[in-house]
Amino acid sequence: MSHNIEREQPIIVWFRDDFRLQDNPAFDAAVKTGQLIIPVFTLEPKNRWSYGEASKLWLGATLRQLNSDLKVRGSYLVCLKGEPNTLLQFLIEKTNARSIYWNRRYDPSGVSVDKAIFSNLKSRCDIKSFEGRLLSEPTTLKSGGGTPYKVFTPFYKMCLKVGFDIAVSSPPDRIMSPSLLNLGDSLESILPQPQLQWQKVLIKQWSIGERAALKKLDTFISGTLQQYSEGRDFPGRGHISFLSPHLRFGEISIRRVWYEIQCAVELAPQLTACAEAWGRQLFWRDFAYSVLFHFPYTSEKPLRGESNDYLWLDDEGGFISWTQGKTGFPIIDAGMRELWATGFMHNRVRMLVASFLCKHLGVHWLKGAEWFWNTLVDADLASNTFGWQWSAGCGADAAPYFRIFNPVTQSKKFDPEGVYIKRWIPELRHLTSKTIHEPGNEGYMQPIVELSVGRSAALARYARSKC
DNA sequence: TGAAATGTTGGGGCG
């Protein structure tokens, strides 16, 4: 029967940071054809921004979950290590596949790999790419002048004006795949289970995978969302979604997130303000992707070229203290310890520690970006690059002045009772909310820099770089 | 999605 012959030409669905079976355009499209499906993951060779250490832990866990979600539906995940170009070619030959479906990616290395594969294999098979990662589409969205956006608000407004499809799909009960292929490597061999103590401690704090992500979204929207506008800037309160790692690995679709917000607001109009505030944050992620896609050099160099000659210091000792959460500034140290212990840091505190490293210590933003890259479970090249350049003052939507956060002032403002500080710095738990924000408390390490000295030195370097 | 300097105001202490 011709039907069988068609089914013997399966579709490869290549999963790349979209590790979900629901609201996954490439996977949905493949299912819809009725053909056999070969779900594939490739661990690509190390490059400048391949998965960081903490991300790798999450990656292993989410792939195990995806594989088990596939297995209960009669399928399985083929895991391969190496050059995807070679691996996909090998798979095509072995399986007689005639199609490859994937969701687009937008980072410089991913884009160039995908381009090469497309031109290499397009004559031999049908390659289809889908939009599954963002709310907006960087390849088409341009400002009025036809140039990519560099300022958030007009970008945001245009996104809302253009709009986007919200297709909500649920995964099929059965996924038809070729009988077990015995191709590739075992997941355990390419991404082993956590061995080291810090890995175990870190990963134990998270529920990983698509089901956990959907549940977390539900819990947030039906509970914490109503406190978001008020509470989002207070790291001690936890009035945030904690969805970032799930979004980074595509365990949940951003469009599903958007859809659920709209539903919630329809049912409970009093949530409108909070929903808008949170939705706006989601578009910062889109904006970061747009900037990285249109200015791929920004993962290494400032978006704004005039900052190239800024004089960074080589304060290795200061950098080490910063990474260890031993700067002597409670709010900074609390943030860095949260990061080390959990692979996460509240966004307000990310801004503070980044400003402190780049401004008060004068350390290059790339050093900070690399540290975050290896320690954050939500490390995402677009957001990480964007955030660090924003903090360093050389990125998109930078302030018209040289912004230097005062860690003590900010601490008093956003952690008034010292709840966050006490959570991560047990040594300071006996202090009152009056004194806890200050450096130099008895029994705590001396500050590694005098704020006013670091500040004026940063301003002086800034002034010199401008003339 | 600042901070610090500067300006303004208003209440309380006090002669």
Next chain:
DNA sequence: ACGCCCCAACATTTC
């Protein structure tokens, strides 16, 4: 009762 000073609490300006 009044003016004067001090200073905290805001508000505005500048970088």
